[in-house]
Amino acid sequence: MxxxxxxxxxxxxxxxxxxxxxxxxxxxxxxxxxxxxxxxxxxxxxxxxxxxxxxxxxxxxIEQDRYQHMVLTTTSAIDGKVITEYKGIVGSQVVAGINVFKDIFAGMRNIVGGRSKQLQESMRKMRSQALLELKEEAFSLNANAVVGIRMDFDEYAEHMLMLTASGTAVKVQ
Ligand SMILES: [Zn+2]
Missing domain, CATH: 3.30.160 (Double Stranded RNA Binding Domain)
Incomplete structure (x- = not known):
């Protein structure tokens, strides 16, 4: 139409x-x-x-392309690219609730089998959520890559797990 x-x-x-x-x-x-x-x-x-x-x-x-093609890496440099500008540190925190916590205990008691797979899946989801947030923040800073990404899982309160992620937003050419 x-x-x-x-x-x-x-x-x-x-x-x-x-x-x-x-x-x-x-x-x-x-x-x-x-x-x-x-x-x-x-x-x-x-x-x-x-x-x-x-x-x-x-x-x-153009903006959409820039967002989609943003490079996220744990290394401090990107092969074949030159960092031309440092845009600042970006960070995100993802907290997951009680179900994950239950799975951890199940995982500790019985490290093999379905339960630990559930935990791995939850952690994988938390990681991709954290990376997405880094990407969004870097994009708002007009960066096109995030280097030196670090991620740490911590126990947060009694029934929660927290993933802290940070990195440096940069402009590469
Ligand atoms: Zn019209």
Missing amino acids: TQCSICGSDLVSYYDQNNSKTVSISGKEHTVCPSCSTKLDSLEKIEEALSRKVAKEETEK
Whole structure:
């Protein structure tokens, strides 16, 4: 279904489909719904709005790529890359509740078998959550990598397990 390139609404009705405008911005065709056309009232303003929209989408795509391709490593350097800026230390704490704690005791009594697998799975989830948080914080600092990542599991209160993770957010080239 065709959508308005400005407001994103679906052009469902016969009226919308037949009264929408097609505007070309840097070689790409965009559809503009009748309501947006009326609101913006001139072709110049429509083009301006579309250009802004296109530029915003491109920026978002670049940001998304940067986020997805962020390198996370326990080493202090990245092979083949040069650290150009240090953006600061990033950290996260993930606390898991009573179920994990029960599993630890089960694991201590019976280290082999399903129970310890459950514990490993919980710890794996905690690690990926912690890494995700490091990544988010590094991203907000405009970094594209986190080096020197350290992670420690500690007992936290009586029925909880805490994972502390930290690293240095950097910009690499
Ligand atoms: Zn519209």
